[in-house]
Amino acid sequence: MKQSEIAVVGGGIIGSAIAYYLAKAGFQVDVLEAGEVGSGSTQAAAGMLGAHSEYKEFGTSLYPFARSSQKLYEEAEAAIRSLTGIDIERRTGGLLKLVFKEEERARLLELCSLEGVTWLDHASLTDKTPGLAESVLGAVHMEEDVHVTPAIACNGFRSAAQVLGAEIHTYTRVEKIGKEAGHYQLQTSKGKWQAERVVIASGVWSNSILEQTGLGSSIFPVKGECIAVTNTQAPLRCSLFHDQHYIVPRNNNELIIGATKVENDWTTEPTLGGIQTVMEKARQMLPGIDEMPFRRSWAGLRPQTFDGKPLIGEHPEMKGLFIAAGHQRNGILLAPATGKMIADLLSGNDVSEEWKEAFRVDRPYSNEEVLL
Amino acid sequence: MKQSEIAVVGGGIIGSAIAYYLAKAGFQVDVLEAGEVGSGSTQAAAGMLGAHSEYKEFGTSLYPFARSSQKLYEEAEAAIRSLTGIDIERRTGGLLKLVFKEEERARLLELCSLEGVTWLDHASLTDKTPGLAESVLGAVHMEEDVHVTPAIACNGFRSAAQVLGAEIHTYTRVEKIGKEAGHYQLQTSKGKWQAERVVIASGVWSNSILEQTGLGSSIFPVKGECIAVTNTQAPLRCSLFHDQHYIVPRNNNELIIGATKVENDWTTEPTLGGIQTVMEKARQMLPGIDEMPFRRSWAGLRPQTFDGKPLIGEHPEMKGLFIAAGHQRNGILLAPATGKMIADLLSGNDVSEEWKEAFRVDRPYSNEEVLL
Amino acid sequence: MKQSEIAVVGGGIIGSAIAYYLAKAGFQVDVLEAGEVGSGSTQAAAGMLGAHSEYKEFGTSLYPFARSSQKLYEEAEAAIRSLTGIDIERRTGGLLKLVFKEEERARLLELCSLEGVTWLDHASLTDKTPGLAESVLGAVHMEEDVHVTPAIACNGFRSAAQVLGAEIHTYTRVEKIGKEAGHYQLQTSKGKWQAERVVIASGVWSNSILEQTGLGSSIFPVKGECIAVTNTQAPLRCSLFHDQHYIVPRNNNELIIGATKVENDWTTEPTLGGIQTVMEKARQMLPGIDEMPFRRSWAGLRPQTFDGKPLIGEHPEMKGLFIAAGHQRNGILLAPATGKMIADLLSGNDVSEEWKEAFRVDRPYSNEEVLL
Amino acid sequence: MKQSEIAVVGGGIIGSAIAYYLAKAGFQVDVLEAGEVGSGSTQAAAGMLGAHSEYKEFGTSLYPFARSSQKLYEEAEAAIRSLTGIDIERRTGGLLKLVFKEEERARLLELCSLEGVTWLDHASLTDKTPGLAESVLGAVHMEEDVHVTPAIACNGFRSAAQVLGAEIHTYTRVEKIGKEAGHYQLQTSKGKWQAERVVIASGVWSNSILEQTGLGSSIFPVKGECIAVTNTQAPLRCSLFHDQHYIVPRNNNELIIGATKVENDWTTEPTLGGIQTVMEKARQMLPGIDEMPFRRSWAGLRPQTFDGKPLIGEHPEMKGLFIAAGHQRNGILLAPATGKMIADLLSGNDVSEEWKEAFRVDRPYSNEEVLL
Ligand SMILES: Cc1cc2nc3c(=O)[nH]c(=O)nc-3n(C[C@H](O)[C@H](O)[C@H](O)COP(=O)(O)OP(=O)(O)OC[C@H]3O[C@@H](n4cnc5c(N)ncnc54)[C@H](O)[C@@H]3O)c2cc1C
Ligand SMILES: Cc1cc2nc3c(=O)[nH]c(=O)nc-3n(C[C@H](O)[C@H](O)[C@H](O)COP(=O)(O)OP(=O)(O)OC[C@H]3O[C@@H](n4cnc5c(N)ncnc54)[C@H](O)[C@@H]3O)c2cc1C
Ligand SMILES: Cc1cc2nc3c(=O)[nH]c(=O)nc-3n(C[C@H](O)[C@H](O)[C@H](O)COP(=O)(O)OP(=O)(O)OC[C@H]3O[C@@H](n4cnc5c(N)ncnc54)[C@H](O)[C@@H]3O)c2cc1C
Ligand SMILES: Cc1cc2nc3c(=O)[nH]c(=O)nc-3n(C[C@H](O)[C@H](O)[C@H](O)COP(=O)(O)OP(=O)(O)OC[C@H]3O[C@@H](n4cnc5c(N)ncnc54)[C@H](O)[C@@H]3O)c2cc1C
Structure with missing residues (x-):
């Protein structure tokens, strides 16, 4: 029987970030991953670190957590490069929340009080972003909402x-x-495993383990479908965002176009209808996209929770059993903060009481409408 | 220097069928192919053998030629299986030309005088083809317009x-x-080649060679974009056809959905806009397609000629130089008849005078509008 | 809650064949498949229907079962074509068990007493199979060990x-x-399901369900790695077989080359070392393979049992619960016979007592060495 | 008819770098690319910037040119990021030329007099590079021979x-x-083009155009085959190099393993034999590679010249016609220096006389053995 000090169940971006922060804190860590590292929701993501762009949805607890995560990415980027030679492809340029109607402008202008958020009108925009739809009135530029390549x-x-x-x-x-x-005794497809402490980080697939620990079924899938085209026009510097859809540029000139939201759908193949939807939304933002060569399509499952916040913390009864799952459409953004919080909890370091409460794994179902 | 009795330039379905009929007639044949066999327009095709479905466009000369080719496919199928073990995946079931409006019905009903062509009303159709759009009035069933897998x-x-x-x-x-x-002296990327007789069968890329022989530039590309989905509903028995678009079933449950027509476009990557077009047309025929998983997309170039008929015959001045190119959207259908005609011409066998005249390589540009 | 008369768990070739024979017998069947149909071991298989080639390993009970399955394939092929238009790509030509050494010849010659099995010496072989290694002494030709495309x-x-x-x-x-x-109550990723009777046909993944029913852990994976090349030489008519490795031709001129045997390995990606092994074995049979373009590689898991025979039958205690799993390296071959046996058991038809006993799901572990 | 100030023929890394330096110098540039940008030899390359590792083969003229190019990469990296947001994935860590035998050590030690080149013995190596073969005596570390992702x-x-x-x-x-x-009049697949000046940068395919200008046939293909595996061990920081084969790490944990050298082979599909060769060489350096999952394989054509040096300069008779082709196995390394040299020539800036002479497009065939 194999033995671990800490077993992390799941090797997506959450489990990988946890393993990094735990190893950095000196723990002996084993990651148990059902398939290949990053092959779950993580590889399907666009990779936006959209702390500001989700400001409203985040509410009081999640916004500071997300901002802290954005900042941890800077450190993590440098540390990873120095330890491994790997560059995580953190692209600057930020994100443009496009405005097509006056009422949208009003709603978004509020955000401009946040640090690093500014309003760009049509003229200054098109200069920066050739090819943008004529009908765009302007955009809110979130400079620090940069993006990485998730895998x-x-x-x-x-x-x-x-x-x-x-x-x-x-x-x-x-x-x-x-x-x-x-x-802790873990039965795995490769035999038995013993661990002193365990962290469940198996994303949307966490329920089947959580249920064994007496926790209710609190995570469900929200399928997202994406496509990629090759940009044949001038390069795009920023991500474009409108009405929950977006266009994100990559180093190889691909534009990542996403994403639908289909609740409770476990399939991981994009459908014709889903592809059609994201095409239409993208065309509204960047009409020239119609002439661009199509490359591929894919789908992934966002690990959704009832109240839109992740579950991060210790099991109420089973001491030494931690959970870090349910990061919905923001797991890439939240990975470093989650990894650090778990490492802090296991090390006995101080952790914000507000975050502990907000992400408590046995918090009651709230009445708020779920924000997909 | 390598030597051939007959060099066939191009290994698409036309060059391959020519090689087969020539070898069968006892000639020593070398096929010179720029890339891999079938990697040009051929691999992009849907594979319908639509002699009847193109009855009107074909006119008096091409229809009997196409019908003879359909029949040659039966022999060829058996001969190929017996010589090689390979099954060319000739699927029966035929083709349904769908009718959504009364005026279409009127136009198509004429075809029902042809052998093997019958009218099916809505009721008898839906029984045969579950999932068909409610708005389909009926269809003309062309039983012998079966299909093969082109590659x-x-x-x-x-x-x-x-x-x-x-x-x-x-x-x-x-x-x-x-x-x-x-x-004949051929300069190739692998050195010089000498041949007694030459057949140019390089599809849409034939012009650059034809021009060296004093023939004008008579072939141009018509790009066609396609997608494939996996059929998750009941199997489709027939190909569906409407307004130049179609859905063709394969053995692996994929549905091939095509195709756009973009003149003078040499690119071989489908664009977002092209994919959107074929999706919309397909949805009109088979609404459930929206729920099906998307598999892949591709594009190919139809070798178009000014009057919609292929060039098949001997060069007017350069004796021993033959041409078999420009089969537009019907090269799969016409391959056996073309191969046989070329073999007959080289063997000195009788060949229909009408076909010789209709497909003559130096026929004058006609005024008829080109049928794409 | 959804309800079924019979729920089949798993949509590989075994579950699909069971569904076919049950539906044919008039039952109302629902197949519950974790991913996509055929996406498990089935899509990885070579597709040989090797009843004779495994004659010795099969022993007294499995050989007649395998032969009956071979014969059922003829009927099934016709029925499937007539019901769906689909051709299952059953290629004739049979299988050549190659002989490189005198002692192999001696061992294999015994088989020639079986129906449809003959000895071919070097001369008659090379005629049939150009490109075969010079060092091949001869081969046992198993004419009825034809193959299909498994997916x-x-x-x-x-x-x-x-x-x-x-x-x-x-x-x-x-x-x-x-x-x-x-x-029966089934808890699935799509909610609850109720069924009167259940058939477990989830291949190598059956254990986790079987254990819930009190049956021991009797199925384990034997990973097999394969590659495909494009045959650029003359077409291959037969499958070639030697020392557990093989080369199988497809309609598109690909040669399927397999396969390693790695016990208790759950990974489904081929490794460099595995690929190297199959390359070397293939080269011994067909040296020209070294010049052929490489296409792709993959791996699959054979559902192995302790005594090399599948588990087919009713659960000893839970009435109405049937199992059909553990078909090792012969699930493609055995699919129709398995499907028919399950349908006969559920219909109350006669079933060979010998087969019932040989494949009994709670038979004791035997001492015989497992034949991988 | 379209008109350009300067038409660059070919959009590989050479044509793209030329376009960049010309545009930077204020010229109006059109790149005419037969397919997609980077789709030729460029996408097949490993991306090592091996100025030191080829020190001997380079001789007196090419080494300083290569070193200047290495340095230009630093500037180019920053400029590209600032203009486009794109990171060219220039990975530090350098290259290890491995030594397995005493005589190799002797030969390589000479290089240690070069700037940035040091000797590492077995002990200091294995620390840096876990997994290295036990039989490695040591390595010459070329710190500045970093690599980029070519595409x-x-x-x-x-x-x-x-x-x-x-x-x-x-x-x-x-x-x-x-x-x-x-x-200049260019006849293209998209019609006629007029240009004041032309730069031929069509890599291994340049001959057919060069011949039209009276220059002999001086470029021929040397096919290189590669594979990629996923590194499942500790990350590799440096490229490994031995006996013309290498292992290069990427950000996504893939190891690029190359490459064979097959002269005058125009095929772009790797063969089984080629793949086997690179596997064997890689295993000697990093034995654990046998356990790693195989990802993909590909091949590319190095544009070789008779004396191992590129052709860079103006046509001797046709003024305004420039050539920049034949960069063999070093086109990624040499791209910025080539781009800058062409821009300097067209701008009338000073260019090293030595380089002009060494890369002169009509230099006589030398007797030196070609270094592949
Ligand atoms: C289309 C789309 C776009 C998105 N875009 C963004 C974005 O721009 N920005 C952003 O921040 N987020 C985005 N997301 C969300 C993000 O992808 C997820 O929040 C994040 O990947 C979750 O990471 P994870 O590690 O929890 O889950 P996963 O990546 O799914 O990892 C879980 C891992 O656990 C493994 N596993 C499961 N069960 C077991 C078991 N029993 N034993 C062992 N291992 C197991 C799985 O194999 C998997 O590898 C997007 C998601 C989608 C679908
Ligand atoms: C989307 C689409 C759908 C279609 N559907 C159908 C259908 O349902 N039914 C039907 O009948 N037809 C269909 N077609 C048309 C059919 O694909 C073509 O008519 C047919 O493939 C033409 O065959 P070919 O051999 O002439 O050309 P190709 O297949 O293009 O072959 C020409 C070959 O010549 C080679 N070559 C080119 N230049 C040279 C050179 N200089 N030297 C050596 N070799 C050279 C090329 O590499 C190529 O392999 C379709 C076409 C498209 C694009
Ligand atoms: C390399 C290789 C070569 C082979 N060659 C041959 C050959 O030439 N001839 C031959 O006869 N056989 C061959 N085989 C063996 C053959 O592939 C298998 O015996 C056969 O595919 C088993 O079929 P199956 O339906 O039992 O399993 P599978 O095809 O694996 O199907 C089981 C299905 O169950 C689903 N499933 C699993 N768990 C659940 C669950 N909890 N709920 C719902 N669904 C679930 C899976 O997703 C899967 O689709 C080969 C195998 C390999 C690996
Ligand atoms: C396996 C392998 C590994 C290598 N590794 C390295 C390495 O580690 N480091 C390194 O420095 N180099 C390496 N190289 C070499 C490097 O790839 C080449 O030297 C370099 O890519 C040449 O660039 P290019 O732009 O001249 O050619 P290409 O990239 O081939 O570009 C030429 C372009 O011209 C286009 N073209 C051709 N004909 C025409 C026409 N008539 N009209 C218009 N366009 C046309 C083509 O489509 C193509 O895109 C490697 C090469 C191989 C094959």
């Missing part, structure tokens, strides 16, 4: 964790979790 | 030709053609 | 079942099975 | 050129070049 960022955390001593076990699915004689 | 059919002709002694030379681009001391 | 055959069974009324539910993972008030 | 670097130059006003015309193949009334 690469995940790989960066994983590799840095490895250099710091963590071990990554792929194709190791955890099927059952129990406690015997004070140790 | 496989091309491979079948090529392999059968090989068994009969033909040699296939891939990655051998013919750059120049000339005549010295009574022999 | 297509699986799709054929599935589509025919659909036409006969079965329903296929993809992305529906069964997580728990229980019995309440005389009905 | 991304090419895209960076192209996009920066676009921002500076250059226009990129894809799927525009130049078929003929001539001069009329003092202007």
